[in-house]
Amino acid sequence: MNDPADLTIGAAGAALRGGELTASELLEAVLKRASMTEAHLHSYLTIDREGAVEAAAAADSALRKGDDLGPLHGIPIALKDNMVTRGIETTCSSKILAGYKPPYDATVVERMRQGGAVVVGKTNLDEFAMGSSTENSAYGPTRNPWNTDRVPGGSSGGSTAAVAVGSALAALGSDTGGSIRQPASLCGVVGMKPTYGLVSRYGLIAFASSLDQIGPMTRTVSDAVDVLGVMAGHDPKDATSYRGDLPDFGSGLDGGVEGLRIGVASELSGEGIDTPVVDAFRRTCDALAEAGAKVTELSLPSFEAALSAYYLIAPAECSANLARFDGVRYGLRKEAETVEDMMAATRAEGFGPEVIRRILLGTYALSAGYYDAFYGQAQKVRTLILEDFARAYSEVDVVVSPTSPTTAFEVGARTDDPLSMYLSDLCTIPSNLAGHPAVSVPIGLDEGLPIGFQVMAPALGEQVMFQVAAAVERMAAFDARAPLATSEIS
Amino acid sequence: MSYESVIGIETHVELATASKMFCGCKVDFGAEPNTTVCPVCLGLPGAMPVPNERAIEWIVKIGLALGCDIAPHSLFHRKNYFYPDLPKNYQISQYDLPICVNGTLDVTVDGETRAIGITRVHMEEDTGKSLHVGEGGRIHGADHSLLDFNRSGVPLVEVVSEPDIRSAAEARAYATELQGLIRSLGVSDAKLEEGSMRFDANVSLRPEGVEELGIRTETKNMNSLRSLEQALAYEIDRQGEVLGSGGSITQETRHWNEQDGMTHAMRGKEESSDYRYFPEPDLVPLAVDDAWREQVRSTLPELPQARRIRLMESGIEEGAARQLAADAAMGELFTDAVAAGGEARDVANWLTGEVVAHLKRDDIAVTEIPLTSDHLRELSEMTAKGDLSATAAKEVLGGVMMGEGSPSQVAAARDLIQVTDVAALGSEVDAVLAANGDAVEKIRQGETKAVGFLVGQVMKATGGKADPKVVGDLIVSKVKGG
Numbered sequence: 001m002n003d004p005a006d007l008t009i010g011a012a013g014a015a016l017r018g019g020e021l022t023a024s025e026l027l028e029a030v031l032k033r034a035s036m037t038e039a040h041l042h043s044y045l046t047i048d049r050e051g052a053v054e055a056a057a058a059a060d061s062a063l064r065k066g067d068d069l070g071p072l073h074g075i076p077i078a079l080k081d082n083m084v085t086r087g088i089e090t091t092c093s094s095k096i097l098a099g100y101k102p103p104y105d106a107t108v109v110e111r112m113r114q115g116g117a118v119v120v121g122k123t124n125l126d127e128f129a130m131g132s133s134t135e136n137s138a139y140g141p142t143r144n145p146w147n148t149d150r151v152p153g154g155s156s157g158g159s160t161a162a163v164a165v166g167s168a169l170a171a172l173g174s175d176t177g178g179s180i181r182q183p184a185s186l187c188g189v190v191g192m193k194p195t196y197g198l199v200s201r202y203g204l205i206a207f208a209s210s211l212d213q214i215g216p217m218t219r220t221v222s223d224a225v226d227v228l229g230v231m232a233g234h235d236p237k238d239a240t241s242y243r244g245d246l247p248d249f250g251s252g253l254d255g256g257v258e259g260l261r262i263g264v265a266s267e268l269s270g271e272g273i274d275t276p277v278v279d280a281f282r283r284t285c286d287a288l289a290e291a292g293a294k295v296t297e298l299s300l301p302s303f304e305a306a307l308s309a310y311y312l313i314a315p316a317e318c319s320a321n322l323a324r325f326d327g328v329r330y331g332l333r334k335e336a337e338t339v340e341d342m343m344a345a346t347r348a349e350g351f352g353p354e355v356i357r358r359i360l361l362g363t364y365a366l367s368a369g370y371y372d373a374f375y376g377q378a379q380k381v382r383t384l385i386l387e388d389f390a391r392a393y394s395e396v397d398v399v400v401s402p403t404s405p406t407t408a409f410e411v412g413a414r415t416d417d418p419l420s421m422y423l424s425d426l427c428t429i430p431s432n433l434a435g436h437p438a439v440s441v442p443i444g445l446d447e448g449l450p451i452g453f454q455v456m457a458p459a460l461g462e463q464v465m466f467q468v469a470a471a472v473e474r475m476a477a478f479d480a481r482a483p484l485a486t487s488e489i490s
Numbered sequence: 491m492s493y494e495s496v497i498g499i500e501t502h503v504e505l506a507t508a509s510k511m512f513c514g515c516k517v518d519f520g521a522e523p524n525t526t527v528c529p530v531c532l533g534l535p536g537a538m539p540v541p542n543e544r545a546i547e548w549i550v551k552i553g554l555a556l557g558c559d560i561a562p563h564s565l566f567h568r569k570n571y572f573y574p575d576l577p578k579n580y581q582i583s584q585y586d587l588p589i590c591v592n593g594t595l596d597v598t599v600d601g602e603t604r605a606i607g608i609t610r611v612h613m614e615e616d617t618g619k620s621l622h623v624g625e626g627g628r629i630h631g632a633d634h635s636l637l638d639f640n641r642s643g644v645p646l647v648e649v650v651s652e653p654d655i656r657s658a659a660e661a662r663a664y665a666t667e668l669q670g671l672i673r674s675l676g677v678s679d680a681k682l683e684e685g686s687m688r689f690d691a692n693v694s695l696r697p698e699g700v701e702e703l704g705i706r707t708e709t710k711n712m713n714s715l716r717s718l719e720q721a722l723a724y725e726i727d728r729q730g731e732v733l734g735s736g737g738s739i740t741q742e743t744r745h746w747n748e749q750d751g752m753t754h755a756m757r758g759k760e761e762s763s764d765y766r767y768f769p770e771p772d773l774v775p776l777a778v779d780d781a782w783r784e785q786v787r788s789t790l791p792e793l794p795q796a797r798r799i800r801l802m803e804s805g806i807e808e809g810a811a812r813q814l815a816a817d818a819a820m821g822e823l824f825t826d827a828v829a830a831g832g833e834a835r836d837v838a839n840w841l842t843g844e845v846v847a848h849l850k851r852d853d854i855a856v857t858e859i860p861l862t863s864d865h866l867r868e869l870s871e872m873t874a875k876g877d878l879s880a881t882a883a884k885e886v887l888g889g890v891m892m893g894e895g896s897p898s899q900v901a902a903a904r905d906l907i908q909v910t911d912v913a914a915l916g917s918e919v920d921a922v923l924a925a926n927g928d929a930v931e932k933i934r935q936g937e938t939k940a941v942g943f944l945v946g947q948v949m950k951a952t953g954g955k956a957d958p959k960v961v962g963d964l965i966v967s968k969v970k971g972g
Binding site for chain 2: 083084090092097100102103104106201202203204205206208209210236237238239240316317319320323324325326328329330339340343363366367368371375
């Protein structure tokens with residue numbers, strides 16, 4: 001057998017149940033892979049070796065007793081460090097939460113554990129998930145496993161890099177404006193943002209509550225279906241969580257695209273997108289058409305305003321969500337003469353520049369006299385985007401675009417230019433504003449760097465979205481592994 | 491120049507739900523500090539609010555009792571400001587779409603009833619409590635501060651009146667009426683002293699006949715209905731003096747000081763009032779459909795105003811009627827006792843007299859003493875039959891409230907039953923008549939005053955247990971007949 005760290009969830013699950021592999025062996029392989037790659041990547045902030053070894057042993061003993069907890073039983077997974085874990089340091093990559101050990105598990109963490117998953121550790125992110133490169137981490141950037149001079153994307157860059165090199169078989173990320181899909185695209189893995197409300201946000205440290213959604217990062221579309229299946233479903237602790245019955249997310253994986261109507265979002269596949277990315281995207285669209293899909297060009301004009309609307313709504317919500325980090329009850333405290341001065345000093349010291357920039361932006365956008373012009377206007381754009389999507393879905397089953405306008409850029413290339421960094425999320429933001437599901441699937445390489453293909457679907461349209469994604473995956477036959485994951489390094 | 495005062499009152503009421511507004515923590519004001527808390531009410535990273543359905547039901551109840559329109563859809567907003575006892579540094583409250591709007595509350599002062607408009611009734615969460623140690627208990631200059639988050643997240647209802655109130659006395663009447671209403675709904679104990687009901691009053695003056703409102707101040711820290719009236723009377727006088735001497739009012743928050751009987755401008759920097767409200771993205775819009783609203787309406791008890799009118803129509807004088815109508819538990823005792831056959835005026839007098847005095851003395855609620863409506867009915871019957879004198883009845887009532895048993899048990903144990911049996915009293919009367927020939931003679935000559943003297947002698951001889959009315963009749967009939 002190959003190195004177990006290179007297995008998909010499906011293959012590892014079969015090996016575990018067939019007695020060819022134990023969860024403990026699988027974990028050891030993953031931890032060994034981490035020990036080889038971490039010095040180059042820095043995808044983890046915390047590795048909970050002790051907890052993981054215990055969980056793997058428990059998974060093995062349960063399986064021996066015939067107690068099968070489902071597709072993630074015994075599977076080593078990583079958690080983005082903005083999901084709280086009882087007793088395990090959770091920092092959001094911020095100095096303000098250095099050393100903070102939450103007293104409770106996020107609902108997704110509970111569900112992972114109940115599903116038999118083995119939590120390896122907590123992964124790096126842009127501070128409070130604000131960024132597109134994982135460079136805004138108070139604990140140092142994560143590197144791209146395809147080229148360590150490049151960024152992995154962000155903000156879930158640590159989770160993505162870990163999955164790309166096999167220091168976890170799957171990871172959970174969070175996606176507010178593309179934070180799962182864009183790094184998945186840049187690192188050559190599958191990254192999926194579910195319909196808003198499908199996965200509980202309880203215990204996800206909020207960035208922008210109306211946009212945040214936890215989702216899976218995996219090596220295959222089928223693995224993403226498995227992880228989503230374990231996480232999804234109503235949570236009484238999240239008032240925005242979906243109460244209805246869940247569709248069978250994976251029922252169309254083998255269905256192909258014949259007869260499906262696929263819309264190409266023209267606003268997201270021309271101007272502003274690098275030529276090699278557009279070319280790869282077009283080739284895949286052609287292949288879909290050849291496979292029997294009806295591929296048409298669609299115009300969604302409101303998408304032009306999506307980025308601007310996002311950069312008002314997300315900062316506005318973050319300005320309130322991050323107000324609780326004040327030095328009073330937990331985390332960093334900088335002593336000062338008065339309580340106001342203590343709070344101000346703590347926040348000035350504890351937050352990095354991008355977080356401060358967004359808090360200021362959001363505070364301004366909500367201020368008396370500016371609310372209507374900024375926040376109010378942005379909410380209207382959101383309505384227009386929903387209307388455009390609704391029009392599109394009256395004609396097509398899914399909308400497709402490139403995931404990221406570029407392949408992975410160089411470390412430091414955009415850190416001094418926030419606007420160019422913000423453009424990284426051009427193609428992913430509309431789905432967040434609409435609350436719709438979307439997935440990125442790797443389709444090829446340009447100069448050794450992965451390119452991602454995005455499939456968007458209407459709310460609760462995960463089933464058809466995965467169906468198209470699985471077809472794209474088969475056509476692309478993207479089986480290249482990141483150089484850092486192979487045995488070249490030791 | 492003569493001024494008209496314009497007063498609007500914001501009232502905060504803590505609901506007595508079993509659990510908090512957005513989490514399952516117990517509402518328990520007596521608990522050790524920071525023991526009824528969880529990630530949600532501590533504002534820990536990642537925690538999310540889930541609304542308490544009972545609290546929503548209760549605010550709908552309050553809104554209906556105030557004659558409000560209940561919004562089919564309303565929104566929670568975040569009200570942003572930094573303060574150490576506000577754990578998220580925003581309060582979940584309501585802004586432009588509250589649950590209840592457009593109500594009224596009738597208020598009577600000196601026999602004149604006016605309808606005070608209710609602008610809105612909205613739902614929010616309470617903050618924690620700060621205890622500032624040193625420097626007069628205020629945050630500025632305190633040596634250190636202690637925080638207790640047990641109160642954090644307790645459901646808080648805010649009732650905002652229109653600026654319809656015209657005097658300090660009317661403000662007090664409004665507050666009294668609202669307190670009675672809230673209590674009669676059983677949704678809060680509404681105690682000013684303990685902060686489960688709190689008033690902020692906006693006061694401004696304008697020249698008589700002028701429509702335009704003057705500049706207002708907001709007065710806080712009134713811990714009783716009396717201090718509310720005093721504070722507003724002071725503030726009205728103060729503003730009148732400032733305006734009368736050609737000055738102008740500063741828009742500010744003022745703190746009522748119970749000790750010196752004055753309002754003072756709050757020290758420290760004035761809070762800027764830009765709360766940057768925006769819709770709470772962690773909660774979905776609140777929907778109250780017609781069916782639910784009507785179901786809640788069907789649970790409304792008889793409201794104090796209606797009860798008071800009914801009581802006055804049955805012959806209870808206004809003061810007692812107001813007292814009985816305002817207190818749900820008291821009103822229920824009265825209604826049940828009378829329905830069972832108790833005499834209305836006696837029962838009313840006992841409840842507003844001895845019972846209220848007893849409760850005040852021991853600082854307890856009527857629900858905490860062993861007095862039942864059946865006890866009151868029995869007491870009333872014993873009095874009517876003449877088994878108890880008016881004085882003895884009060885003593886028996888005291889015994890019942892102390893837990894000594896039913897009225898007949900207490901009366902027997904304390905030996906307070908009146909002797910009304912003519913035969914039993916005959917020999918005592920005969921002895922007294924024999925010993926007081928002078929008095930008997932005076933009665934024969936028409937000096938009725940002497941009857942009283944002889945009754946007193948018989949009462950003395952029987953140790954006070956004889957029914958004086960029976961004794962008097964007996965004396966007259968024996969003397970006249972003899």
